[in-house]
Amino acid sequence: MQKIILSGIALCIAFAIHAQHSSPYYADKKIQVLELRNYVLKEGGRDNFIDSFKIYIEDSQNVKGAYVLGLYRVKDAETNFYWFRGYENMPLRKKAMEDFYSSSYWASITRIPQQYVINFHNVHLLKPYDITTGDSTSGFAAAWFDKPKGVAVVDFYTGNGTRAKVIDYVSKSYHSLLLSSGVKDISYWIAEDQPNNYPQHPVFQDSNSLVSIAFYKNEKEYKSVMNKLASKMNAEMRNNMRSVFTLHSYVILYNAE
Numbered sequence: 592m593q594k595i596i597l598s599g600i601a602l603c604i605a606f607a608i609h610a611q612h613s614s615p616y617y618a619d620k621k622i623q624v625l626e627l628r629n630y631v632l633k634e635g636g637r638d639n640f641i642d643s644f645k646i647y648i649e650d651s652q653n654v655k656g657a658y659v660l661g662l663y664r665v666k667d668a669e670t671n672f673y674w675f676r677g678y679e680n681m682p683l684r685k686k687a688m689e690d691f692y693s694s695s696y697w698a699s700i701t702r703i704p705q706q707y708v709i710n711f712h713n714v715h716l717l718k719p720y721d722i723t724t725g726d727s728t729s730g731f732a733a734a735w736f737d738k739p740k741g742v743a744v745v746d747f748y749t750g751n752g753t754r755a756k757v758i759d760y761v762s763k764s765y766h767s768l769l770l771s772s773g774v775k776d777i778s779y780w781i782a783e784d785q786p787n788n789y790p791q792h793p794v795f796q797d798s799n800s801l802v803s804i805a806f807y808k809n810e811k812e813y814k815s816v817m818n819k820l821a822s823k824m825n826a827e828m829r830n831n832m833r834s835v836f837t838l839h840s841y842v843i844l845y846n847a848e
Contacts, residue, residue, distance in 0.1 A: 754799050757801050
């Protein structure tokens with residue numbers, strides 16, 4: 592499903608997630624770097640690729656410090672595979688990537704992505720952002736991604752050259768509206784501003800956007816929360832929001848574990 596909001600007309604790209612993923616490799620880790628990785632696969636190959644990923648790739652990356660925080664199917668997009676990968680910091684990201692992708696083990700299984708993946712360049716490189724304090728350096732508990740959840744929604748709030756204004760609006764107004772509407776589990780992220788230190792894997796580092804990840808019991812709860820949010824906003828509030836968000840997109844994914 593896609594809806595576009597541009598200059599007051601909303602852009603919504605919705606991904607939904609059933610996330611009950613867990614791993615002892617990162618249970619006590621704090622991540623300072625998160626990748627949102629959205630792959631395009633050959634038609635009809637998604638489920639086979641996911642099965643192979645879980646068997647041959649997932650823990651072989653976890654053990655290197657490239658933590659696989661969840662595997663997802665994209666709603667209404669049968670050729671897409673979406674996953675989260677986190678790192679403790681940027682230097683350890685570089686080390687984990689170099690160690691894994693230069694290994695003889697990776698060389699022995701590259702036939703798997705070569706067989707299924709046709710585009711792996713839609714990747715956002717992010718760091719956590721505390722919406723109440725403005726802290727973006729302390730890291731974020733990786734285990735948060737493992738809490739039992741039914742649906743997650745990833746929102747991109749974008750201001751064209753005005754991210755500071757977006758953050759100010761969300762922190763002072765919109766975040767509290769979300770909480771009062773029933774959002775309980777939510778985290779915020781902004782683009783990592785250090786250069787991509789593994790350029791073999793291209794990434795987006797969009798300095799215009801604030802990203803949130805929120806989890807719900809199911810889609811019914813999510814829709815209920817959104818209805819409550821809409822009921823709390825009058826025309827003036829909606830106009831104010833539209834003046835801040837040049838683009839607003841949200842995406843819906845389902846757990847593939």
